[in-house]
Each structure stands twice: as C-alpha cells, then as structure tokens.
Amino acid sequence: MRQKLLSDGANELSYEIREIVKKAEQLKKLGVGIYWENIGDPIQKHHKLPDWIKGIVADLAASDDTYSYCPSKGMLETRQFLAHQTNILGGVQINEDDICFFNGLGDAISKVYQYLTHTSRVIGPSPAYSTHSSAEAAHANHEPLTYKLDPENHWYPDLDDLYKKVKYNPNIVGILIINPDNPTGMVYPLATLKRIVEIAREFKLFLIADEIYINITYNGARAYSLAEIIEDVPGISMKGISKELPWPGGRCGWIEYYNRHRDDDFNRFCQALDNAKMIEVCSTKLPQVAIPKILGDKRFKAYRDETNRNIGRRSKIIADILGEVPELTFNETFGAFYNTIIFRRGVLKPHQRMKIRDSRVRALVEGWMYPNIPLDKRFVYYLLGAKGVCVVPISSFCSDLTGFRVTLLEEDEEVLVKTFTAIRDGIVEYLKS
Numbered sequence: 270m271r272q273k274l275l276s277d278g279a280n281e282l283s284y285e286i287r288e289i290v291k292k293a294e295q296l297k298k299l300g301v302g303i304y305w306e307n308i309g310d311p312i313q314k315h316h317k318l319p320d321w322i323k324g325i326v327a328d329l330a331a332s333d334d335t336y337s338y339c340p341s342k343g344m345l346e347t348r349q350f351l352a353h354q355t356n357i358l359g360g361v362q363i364n365e366d367d368i369c370f371f372n373g374l375g376d377a378i379s380k381v382y383q384y385l386t387h388t389s390r391v392i393g394p395s396p397a398y399s400t401h402s403s404a405e406a407a408h409a410n411h412e413p414l415t416y417k418l419d420p421e422n423h424w425y426p427d428l429d430d431l432y433k434k435v436k437y438n439p440n441i442v443g444i445l446i447i448n449p450d451n452p453t454g455m456v457y458p459l460a461t462l463k464r465i466v467e468i469a470r471e472f473k474l475f476l477i478a479d480e481i482y483i484n485i486t487y488n489g490a491r492a493y494s495l496a497e498i499i500e501d502v503p504g505i506s507m508k509g510i511s512k513e514l515p516w517p518g519g520r521c522g523w524i525e526y527y528n529r530h531r532d533d534d535f536n537r538f539c540q541a542l543d544n545a546k547m548i549e550v551c552s553t554k555l556p557q558v559a560i561p562k563i564l565g566d567k568r569f570k571a572y573r574d575e576t577n578r579n580i581g582r583r584s585k586i587i588a589d590i591l592g593e594v595p596e597l598t599f600n601e602t603f604g605a606f607y608n609t610i611i612f613r614r615g616v617l618k619p620h621q622r623m624k625i626r627d628s629r630v631r632a633l634v635e636g637w638m639y640p641n642i643p644l645d646k647r648f649v650y651y652l653l654g655a656k657g658v659c660v661v662p663i664s665s666f667c668s669d670l671t672g673f674r675v676t677l678l679e680e681d682e683e684v685l686v687k688t689f690t691a692i693r694d695g696i697v698e699y700l701k702s
C-alpha cells in the first residue's frame with residue numbers, strides 16, 4: 270500500500286476570496302452580471318496607472334539586462350534604497366542585508382510560517398486575512414490561533430484577549446499585526462502598537478507586521494510602521510508593491526528583519542528564510558529594478574496622496590449608504606481598501622431569502638445551500654444570485670462573527686453607488702423575509 274499523499278496541514282488551506290469566484294462564474298454562465306467586490310485588486314477595478322510609471326517599466330523592459338536572474342535576496346541598489354526609506358523613519362536601523370525579496374508577499378508569508386517548528390505558533394488577528402491564517406495553521410497542522418479585533422470598538426485589537434492567550438499558551442512565539450488591516454480597514458493606534466511591543470518583550474516573542482498597506486491611509490489617519498515602534502524586540506516587517514503602486518501582477522514583495530542580531534534564535538530563523546530563497550535562485554527582477562525609480566520619483570507621493578484621497582471619498586460614500594442600517598455594526602475605515610460589515614447578533618436566520626426571478630438562477634443558488642451553512646455565507650450566496658454582487662462572508666476569515674467584506678476600489682462612482690445601494694436593498698429585503 271502506498272503511504273498517504275497529503276499532509277494533514279493541507280486541510281487548513283482555504284481562500285474564500287477566490288472560492289466565491291467559482292460560484293459567481295456559474296451564475297455568469299446563466300447571464301447574471303457580476304459586480305466583483307471580492308478581491309483587492311485595484312487594476313481589476315479600473316484603476317489607471319499614470320503614464321510616467323508605465324514609461325519607467327517600458328524602458329526597463331527594453332533593456333536585455335532586465336531578463337537575467339538577480340541576486341537571491343534581491344537587487345542590491347533596491348535593498349539599499351528600501352533600507353534608507355526605513356531608516357529615515359528614525360526608529361530601528363537596518364541595512365541591505367536585512368532585506369529579502371519574494372515573489373509577492375504571499376510567497377514570503379508561506380515561507381515565514383513554513384520554517385517555524387510545528388509546535389511554535391504565531392497568534393494573529395480575527396477576522397484573519399486567510400493567506401496568513403491558512404499558512405500558519407497548515408504549518409502547525411492545527412486551527413489558527415487568533416486574538417479578537419473588536420467591531421464594537423473601531424475594530425481595534427482586544428489587548429486583554431491577546432495578553433491572556435499569550436500568557437497561557439507557551440507555544441506562542443510570535444504575534445502578527447496587519448496594519449492597516451485587511452479585512453477591516455482599521456489602522457492600529459500608536460498606543461495599541463506600543464502595548465503589543467510590550468507584550469512581545471515580556472514573553473520574549475517576535476513580531477510580524479504585514480505592512481503591505483502602510484502607505485494607504487486616508488481621512489486623517491496615519492499608520493505607524495513597526496520600525497518606528499519596535500525598539501529592541503525582534504521582528505519582521507512585510508511589504509510590497511501589489512497594493513501601493515499598484516502592481517499585483519508583478520508578484521513582488523519583501524521582508525525586513527529588525528533586531529536580528531539581538532537574538533541568536535531569531536537570527537537563525539532569518540538566515541533560514543534567506544536560504545529558502547537561495548535554493549529557489551531569486552525572485553522576479555523587473556519590478557525590483559523599477560522600485561527605486563518609481564517610489565523614489567518626486568511624482569509618486571502626489572500620485573499616492575491623490576489615490577488615497579479617492580479611497581477615502583469612497584469610504585464615506587459607502588458609510589452614507591450602509592452606515593445607518595440598524596441591524597448592522599458598521600465602522601468607517603481609515604486604511605487599506607476594505608470594509609468588514611457585521612450583522613448584529615441574532616438578525617440572520619436560516620429561513621431568510623432574497624427574491625431571485627430567474628428560476629434557473631434560483632435553483633442554482635438554492636443548490637449551494639447545505640445543512641448548517643454559516644448564516645453569512647447563506648446571505649452572501651443570495652446576494653450573489655439576487656443582486657449579482659460578489660462579496661466574501663466574514664466567517665471565512667476565522668471569525669465567529671457573521672458579516673461580509675467589501676472593497677473600496679470601484680473607481681466609477683456611479684457603479685459604486687449602484688453596487689452598495691443594491692447591497693443595502695438586498696440586506697433590507699433578506700432581513701424582512
């Protein structure tokens with residue numbers, strides 16, 4: 270008999286953000302028009318990159334040199350540029366050896382958890398961004414360990430919950446922060462971050478901060494980087510260009526090691542991550558070469574500021590449409606480009622429905638239901654069938670809350686208003702049924 274093929278940890282891998290697409294595609298075949306509110310890709314939502322950025326990339330693509338391998342950790346000049354960007358924040362200081370490039374942050378995330386001992390756990394926020402929670406859970410062959418983000422308190426982390434879980438679980442070796450957060454759009458306040466650093470110091474943990482949205486804040490918010498607040502605690506910051514440029518198809522992200530020489534064990538872990546990249550040879554070169562030319566260009570800040578202002582405006586429009594529905598807990602967002610909207614406890618019931626006129630569509634949607642389906646998933650399927658709006662249920666983000674995640678990305682304001690009005694009308698009809 271052959272040994273079994275699949276590791277037990279593989280059961281922990283799931284990504285509803287893309288799973289829901291399979292359902293939406295079935296509806297599309299029946300002629301339902303879909304508004305894609307499931308994925309955080311600005312380009313798919315009609316964002317246009319400025320010509321000067323495309324010009325830089327086109328010039329680089331015209332040079333033969335761009336097509337070769339690059340050093341395993343990434344282009345030296347780019348790592349020097351990025352180390353300088355971190356150092357001018359005035360906190361922890363790094364150099365080019367403290368940076369390693371990956372094929373998108375998703376690649377970095379899976380490597381980071383993969384090389385931890387099975388019994389060592391990293392606690393992360395709930396609702397959880399599934400690339401982290403799935404990869405962490407798969408490495409441990411155990412369900413994710415989470416601390417609560419509180420929708421009744423601006424989605425800020427529940428620090429007592431975090432403290433108690435860390436104190437009573439000696440397997441925890443690290444704390445994950447996603448700042449600004451996906452899926453809630455929350456920006457961690459400075460005092461909260463400082464308290465998390467204190468907890469890490471008290472229990473000799475390391476910190477991971479996913480900062481892919483660090484330069485995407487709006488409506489008066491400012492996100493503090495891990496580098497500014499970490500002091501002497503070991504940590505990893507994760508950054509990338511998928512959201513900020515945005516160039517998600519470039520598959521380019523990097524990690525920055527902080528205080529690696531203060532902790533031998535942590536230093537060995539960082540070395541293992543560098544080695545893991547070395548055995549793959551290297552990561553995608555073209556976006557790496559483009560980074561200093563684009564992020565270092567005077568025009569970049571003005572472009573990013575304007576793009577952030579537009580996200581902030583859309584955040585307000587969505588708040589105007591959904592903010593007053595009494596059955597929802599709605600928080601205005603200040604960073605990244607998502608919002609997680611929660612149904613108040615008890616308002617979702619297993620008999621509720623939305624009217625779906627086309628009988629084939631109705632039959633398909635009803636066929637997706639199964640015993641004990643999470644109530645928010647049931648709502649999401651009806652919303653998809655009845656209104657053609659594709660959102661993601663929040664129970665799929667390691668959360669016992671019921672709700673759904675939307676994006677703030679639709680650039681066409683008319684379509685934005687139409688989509689969110691359809692969501693509101695769908696909610697009202699569903700809850701009354």
Ligand SMILES: Cc1ncc(COP(=O)(O)O)c(C=O)c1O
Pocket residue numbers: 309372373374375376398400447451479481509510511517520521522
């Ligand atoms: C918090 C967070 N981290 C990482 C990623 C993955 O980024 P990349 O495109 O660089 O793999 C995403 C993508 O949505 C994200 O939201």
